[in-house]
Amino acid sequence: xxxxxxxxxxxxxxxxxxxxxxxxxxxxxxxxxxxxxxxxxxxxxxxxxxxxxxxxxxxxxxxxxxxxxxxxxxxxxxxxxxxxxxxxxxxxxxxxxxxxx
Numbered sequence: 136x137x138x139x140x141x142x143x144x145x146x147x148x149x150x151x152x153x154x155x156x157x158x159x160x161x162x163x164x165x166x167x168x169x170x171x172x173x174x175x176x177x178x179x180x181x182x183x184x185x186x187x188x189x190x191x192x193x194x195x196x197x198x199x200x201x202x203x204x205x206x207x208x209x210x211x212x213x214x215x216x217x218x219x220x221x222x223x224x225x226x227x228x229x230x231x232x233x234x235x236x
Contacts (some may be wrong), residue, residue, distance in 0.1 A: 140182045140215060144222040148212075151225040155209065166206075173204045177211055178222065185215035196223075203228065 144152075156170040163169065180187060181202060188202035191212060201210040212224040 140185070140218055140220040142178055142182055142220050142222065145224070148222045148225050155207070155225065159207075169206060173207055174211070174225065177202055177204055178220070181211070181213060181215065182220045185213070185220060188213065199223065 152170060152174055159170050160167045185200065188200035188211070191199045191201045194212075196214065198214050199212060200214070201212045203210055208228050210224075210226050210228055211222060212226060214221045214223060
């Protein structure tokens, strides 16, 4: 099994996840825990296999990738090295403008 990277979530990304989790709880009662569940599972996957996401060419920071969470319609923007996974943003796929990363 591949080693697990330490996960660091930016304040901005944490706030974005919290906002969306609260919205889903209020507006999607049948899937109230979807954000916590899908985000948590995706972060576990990325900590072990960061290459599964697509390279994000729109970033000012080299090495940024993104992973699409289909049920939620959101991307996780992240960067990883051998020891650390940095979660940079949690962003809606339908927004015209992408996050500054």
